[in-house]
Amino acid sequence: MSKTLFAGVRIICPHTGVDEVGDVLVDDGRIGLLRLGGGVDAPDAERIDASGMVLSPGFVDLHTHLREPGEEQKETIETGAAAALAGGFTTLCAMPNTYPALDSRISIETVRERAEGLGVRIVPIGAITVGRMGEQLAPHHALAAAGAVAFSDDGSPVSSAGLMRRALQYSEPTGLPITSHCEDLSLSAGGSMHEGAVSARLGIPGIPASAEEVMVRRDIALAEETGGRLHIAHISTAGAVSALREARARGVPVTAEATPHHLLLTDEWVAGWGALDGEPNADRIVGDGAYDTSTKVNPPLRSGDHVRAVLDAVRDGTIDVIATDHAPHAPTDKACEYGCAAFGISGLETALGLLMLLVHRGELDLNRLVHLLTAGPGSTFGLSGQGIREGAVADLVLFDPDQPWVVDGEALLSRGKNTPLHGHTLRGKVLMTVVGTRTYRANQMEER
Ligand SMILES: [Zn+2]
Structure with a gap:
């Protein structure tokens, strides 16, 4: 049973209307705890210091x-x-x-x-x-x-x-x-x-x-x-x-x-x-x-x-x-x-x-x-999820709104490498995507 704590993250959830800094604990594929302002203590969880980052659905x-x-x-x-x-x-x-x-x-x-x-x-x-x-x-x-x-x-x-x-x-x-x-x-x-x-x-x-x-x-x-x-x-x-x-x-x-x-x-x-x-x-x-x-x-x-x-x-x-x-x-x-x-x-x-x-x-x-x-x-299209609320299945993206990165068409995971942005610098990067118990991590996150 894996636990991940997003600590000090800016939570933006249009479903609940929240736009505040807080802590979110993902526990076995669900949002176990949500504390606006922070203060979640979870020593058994992987702790991600996410200050300056954004967590959204x-x-x-x-x-x-x-x-x-x-x-x-x-x-x-x-x-x-x-x-x-x-x-x-x-x-x-x-x-x-x-x-x-x-x-x-x-x-x-x-x-x-x-x-x-x-x-x-x-x-x-x-x-x-x-x-x-x-x-x-x-x-x-x-x-x-x-x-x-x-x-x-x-x-x-x-x-x-x-x-x-x-x-x-x-x-x-x-x-x-x-x-x-x-x-x-x-x-x-x-x-x-x-x-x-x-x-x-x-x-x-x-x-x-x-x-x-x-x-x-x-x-x-x-x-x-x-x-x-x-x-x-x-x-x-x-x-x-x-x-x-x-x-x-x-x-x-x-x-x-x-x-x-x-x-x-x-x-x-x-x-x-x-x-x-x-x-x-x-x-x-x-x-x-x-x-x-x-x-x-x-x-x-x-x-x-x-x-x-x-x-x-x-x-x-x-x-x-x-x-x-x-x-x-x-x-x-x-x-x-x-x-x-x-x-x-x-x-x-x-x-x-x-x-x-x-x-x-x-x-x-x-x-x-x-x-x-x-x-x-x-x-x-009638596809709205539950948003970021306690008990909901985790359906989340963590991104750094400021991190610069250079687009490399060949490095895209898509089979389609066709991007006019190849070689250009973008500022704003997805670091983690969580769906239930499944987690995608960008390379930068693995090195953290
Ligand atoms: Zn079309």
């Missing part, structure tokens, strides 16, 4: 691509779970764009079975349409009964408005949200990055902001008409954010998520001109006409005005969820010209460090950031 990711079944060269459920623990995530929602797609009862059950015993709660999202082909509705009731927590054709939009309307109608009886990847293919076709000054300079065909906005407006209209439960994936443009803000003010049942990369990186990163706060960017300029395929993602990294609009919506509560859109790829998927490269960023392990930039800049409260990674997503 484990993070919840509503948007993860685990690639299994069918593309195990990019990721498996097991390697994705390991990456999740390293990033502080204890709940993952697995996207259904696998091969075959998660559009049948057996496929949903298989993912759940493969995820057992990995220490991370992995819940599948069912496909909206059969084979994600956008032609015929998948059996939503059967998928819900098998354990799907939402429906999405993510990676592809549901281009038929009639079919999306039907999916939203079904979301009422199932009670499960429809996650929409909002992209008008007639506008985005052939594009590889955000359409703007940088795409013009590089000569890379662009994806206009309107490709997202028109689809967001369509889906909001459908949700308003049907009363269906709409969740917008990876929102990235100012126009879409405006539509979302207006719809929520009217009481339309719509939520949205933003990704770390859309909140922190701009289209300048595509050209190799990106730099994080405090980094010299002069030596990162790789020259005109060069590009970095690890920045290719869908929706694309946008220009600064769009990034600011998404951040404003995260700050004012219009957006209540940060999701990673973790999209691992094999090296060959990215070692090619920009137009041919796969869309996606491996994001689970860099999410916290990247997002902490917003806190260090004074643009987001740490308390609010924890909410956006825990209770915000948890309540959006």
